[in-house]
Amino acid sequence: MDNHFDIGLDELRQKLLLMASRAESAVNESVQALMQRNHALALKVRADDDIIDAFELEIDEMAIQLLTKAPLASNLRLVTVAMKVCQNLERIGDEATKIAKRARDLADEPPVKIVLDLPRLASMALVMVKESLDAFVQRDSAAARAIIPRDKEVDALNREMHNALALHMMEHPETIGRCLHWIVAAKSLERIADHAKNIAEEVVYLCEAQDIRHHLKK
Amino acid sequence: MAAILKPMPNHPLDQKSGSSPALTVRGLSIFFGTHEVLKKVDIDIAARAVTAIIGPSGCGKSTFLRAINRMHELNPDARMEGEIRLFGDNIYSRDVEAVMVRRRVGMVFQKSNPFPTMSIAENVTVGLRLNGVRDRRILTERTEESLRMAALWDEVKDRLNDPAISLSGGQQQRLCIARALAVQPEVLLMDEPASALDPLATQKIEDLIIELKKDYTIVIVTHNMQQAARSSDATAFFYLGELVEYGPTTKIFTNPAQKRTEDYVTGRFG
Numbered sequence: 254m255d256n257h258f259d260i261g262l263d264e265l266r267q268k269l270l271l272m273a274s275r276a277e278s279a280v281n282e283s284v285q286a287l288m289q290r291n292h293a294l295a296l297k298v299r300a301d302d303d304i305i306d307a308f309e310l311e312i313d314e315m316a317i318q319l320l321t322k323a324p325l326a327s328n329l330r331l332v333t334v335a336m337k338v339c340q341n342l343e344r345i346g347d348e349a350t351k352i353a354k355r356a357r358d359l360a361d362e363p364p365v366k367i368v369l370d371l372p373r374l375a376s377m378a379l380v381m382v383k384e385s386l387d388a389f390v391q392r393d394s395a396a397a398r399a400i401i402p403r404d405k406e407v408d409a410l411n412r413e414m415h416n417a418l419a420l421h422m423m424e425h426p427e428t429i430g431r432c433l434h435w436i437v438a439a440k441s442l443e444r445i446a447d448h449a450k451n452i453a454e455e456v457v458y459l460c461e462a463q464d465i466r467h468h469l470k471k
Numbered sequence: 472m473a474a475i476l477k478p479m480p481n482h483p484l485d486q487k488s489g490s491s492p493a494l495t496v497r498g499l500s501i502f503f504g505t506h507e508v509l510k511k512v513d514i515d516i517a518a519r520a521v522t523a524i525i526g527p528s529g530c531g532k533s534t535f536l537r538a539i540n541r542m543h544e545l546n547p548d549a550r551m552e553g554e555i556r557l558f559g560d561n562i563y564s565r566d567v568e569a570v571m572v573r574r575r576v577g578m579v580f581q582k583s584n585p586f587p588t589m590s591i592a593e594n595v596t597v598g599l600r601l602n603g604v605r606d607r608r609i610l611t612e613r614t615e616e617s618l619r620m621a622a623l624w625d626e627v628k629d630r631l632n633d634p635a636i637s638l639s640g641g642q643q644q645r646l647c648i649a650r651a652l653a654v655q656p657e658v659l660l661m662d663e664p665a666s667a668l669d670p671l672a673t674q675k676i677e678d679l680i681i682e683l684k685k686d687y688t689i690v691i692v693t694h695n696m697q698q699a700a701r702s703s704d705a706t707a708f709f710y711l712g713e714l715v716e717y718g719p720t721t722k723i724f725t726n727p728a729q730k731r732t733e734d735y736v737t738g739r740f741g
Contacts, residue, residue, distance in 0.1 A: 258738065323697045325724045325736040462726030 258322055265315045265335050266390075269342075272308035273386045276342040279305065279349035280382065280445055284375040286356035287438055295360065298353035305346035312339040327459075334459040338389060341448040341455075345382060348441040348448075355434040355441075365431045367421045371439060374410050377403070378442045381449035388453060394460035400453040401465075407446035414439045491558070493518035493658055493688035494539065498553035501534050501543060508534045510712040511553070516705075518558075521680055521689045523703035523720065525696060527735065530709040532692045536660050539690065540576035541569040557657065574602070577651030581663040583643035585635035585650070591618075592631040594646055598654040613653050620686075621649035622679050641672025648679065652687075659683065661691040665698065677702045696736055700724045708732045 279298055286294035316336045324332055381400055388397040418432045418439075454466050492515035501509040509531045516522050524532040537543040539555060541562065555562050562572045585594045595614045596604075604610060614631065618624040623645040627638070635646055644664060651659060661680070665673040680689055680702045693699050699706055699720065706723040708716045708731070716723065716732045727733045734740055 256738065323700075325696060325700070326727055326733050328737045329725060 258319070258324065258328070261315070261319050261322075262328065262331060265312065265319060265332070268308065268312050268315060269335055269339060270386070270390065272305060272312060272339065272342050273382075275301070275305050275308065276345045276349070277379065277382055277386075279346050280352075280375070280379055283349040283352035283356060284372070284379075284442075286353055287359065288372060290356075290360040290364070292357055292360040295353040295357035299350050299357075302346050302350045305343060309339055309343040312336070330459050330462060334389075334455045337455050338452050341451045345445050345448045348445045351441045352438045355438045359431060359434050362431055365421070365428050365435065367417065367432075369414055369417065369435060369439075370410065371414070371435070371442070374407065374414065374439060374442045377407050377410065378446040378449065381407070381446050382452075385449045385452040385456065388456045389459070392456070392460050394457050397453040397456035397460070398465075401450050404446050404450040407443055411439050411443040491518065492516055493558060494690075495556040495559075496553070497555075499535075499538060499555060500552040501531070501538055502548075502550045502552075503546060504548045508712055509538070512714045514707060514714055514717055516688065516690060518688045519684055519686070520704040521684045521691060521702055523699035523706045524690065524692045524709060525694075525699055525706060525735070526709035526715075527740070528694075529711075531712040532709045533662055535709065536578075536662055536690060536692050539658065539660055540573045540578055542573070542578065544569055574598075574654050575656055576658040576660060577654065577656035579644070579647050579651055579659065579661045579664050581666055583640060583647050583667075585638075585643050585646050587634070587636045589635055590632045591627050591635050591638070591646060594635045595649050595653050598650060602654065617649040617653040618646075620652050620683065621645045622675065622682070623649055639672070641668050641675060644668060644672070644676060645679065648676075648683075652683075656687070658688045658690065661689065663693055663695075664691065666694065673698070696724070708735060710735070 279301060282294055282301075283298045285291065286298060313336060316332050316339075319332045381403055384396065385400050387393070388400065415436055418436050422429045422432045451466075457463060457465050494514075494516035496512055496514045496516070499509055499512040500507055512535065524535060526532045534543060538551060539562075543549045543551070551563065557572070557575060561567070562576075586597060589597065592614050595617050596610045599610060599613060604613075615624060615628075618627060623642060626642060627633075627646075630637075635643065638646060644667075648659075648664075664680075665676045668676065677698060680691065683689060684704075691699070691703065703720045705718065706720045707714055708723065708727075708729070710731055716727055716729045718728070722728075723732060724736060727736060
């Protein structure tokens with residue numbers, strides 16, 4: 254028979270996975286809205302962000318209740334990591350909302366004639382999010398560690414797109430407003446990859462009790 | 472509180488190296504009849520630090536504590552093997568009397584046990600008087616010093632001649648700590664000192680433990696892992712008479728190396 258604490262931990266884990274699934278969908282849909290110039294889908298993503306925010310409040314409340322029972326060792330690490338993963342998911346939701354807002358505005362204007370590899374950037378960020386959450390579920394430290402260096406690839410691709418858009422703005426000043434929307438959207442995807450990296454670092458702490466944050470910058 | 476926690480004059484710890492362990496235990500086994508309650512325990516206990524001993528009932532933690540001041544010898548069936556050194560001195564050497572060991576290694580028990588017919592002041596000085604101290608000035612000074620160190624002075628200074636049993640449970644436990652401190656021990660052993668106290672009295676005892684480690688080596692047995700986490704620098708986990716794991720408290724409670732420790736501190740057994 255599981256004790257009440259274990260049941261509470263399991264509920265926390267399940268709730269976090271539901272939130273993760275919502276956050277992943279939000280990113281997917283926001284990118285879809287952007288690429289397909291889908292105004293309605295962009296509005297839906299913005300509205301759904303309230304659900305992700307509500308998850309954050311609920312998960313924090315559950316975690317605080319579990320902390321009052323003073324968990325130790327792997328239980329303590331799981332509760333604290335869950336709170337941090339939850340915060341990162343909430344911010345992923347916020348970034349999706351920002352992309353959706355740009356998608357909404359761009360959908361109402363003529364398209365910019367520039368070839369951008371935004372789907373690849375989106376795909377890289379989304380795969381990082383998905384794999385970091387898989388690593389959390391499976392408590393796979395090696396998989397989590399493998400995700401972390403990929404953030405640099407996302408950063409590089411974002412820089413590339415930024416430069417291309419800056420050049421395009423110089424050559425076509427009439428597109429500056431629209432190009433800025435694309436720059437912000439790309440930056441949001443880059444931030445989503447940052448949050449995936451944060452989650453991966455938390456998974457390493459969960460599994461190994463090693464705090465590897467900031468070490469890789471040295 | 473820190474200002475009043477000056478070491479007592481001629482405190483033995485002041486003459487010892489601060490870096491060497493207070494207690495060095497090697498191959499310690501304790502038998503009650505044929506039953507081996509402690510099994511070849513090796514452990515070094517740091518001076519001027521708090522070491523918590525945790526483990527499920529029957530794991531040998533209280534026996535370990537009692538072996539440090541030879542109290543297990545009160546059981547006629549008890550037998551020990553191995554060695555315990557207190558700042559290098561073998562406390563089981565033939566020429567060392569148990570009474571002298573207990574003067575250097577004080578003990579505070581789970582249930583406060585002040586002498587019921589004595590006053591507060593008499594309880595504090597009973598150990599000194601048994602050791603032949605008669606000088607009133609010394610006894611008065613030591614009473615105040617010990618009660619101050621036990622964070623009880625302000626609460627009892629105006630009623631030192633009242634019966635000890637007029638105090639609350641938490642105050643009685645601090646009085647027992649003052650009584651143990653009055654004979655200037657080097658090590659203070661505490662066997663679940665707060666398990667019978669309410670949260671506020673428990674907090675006072677825990678604060679006191681943290682203050683006292685500036686001057687004393689403290690070993691505390693506790694079933695309350697949060698208490699161990701809050702109060703101790705090092706933690707030893709005993710199971711079935713064996714020392715399973717010993718290390719910094721933060722490490723034991725966030726990332727124990729042994730599965731048995733992890734299972735115990737996460738409540739999977741015990």
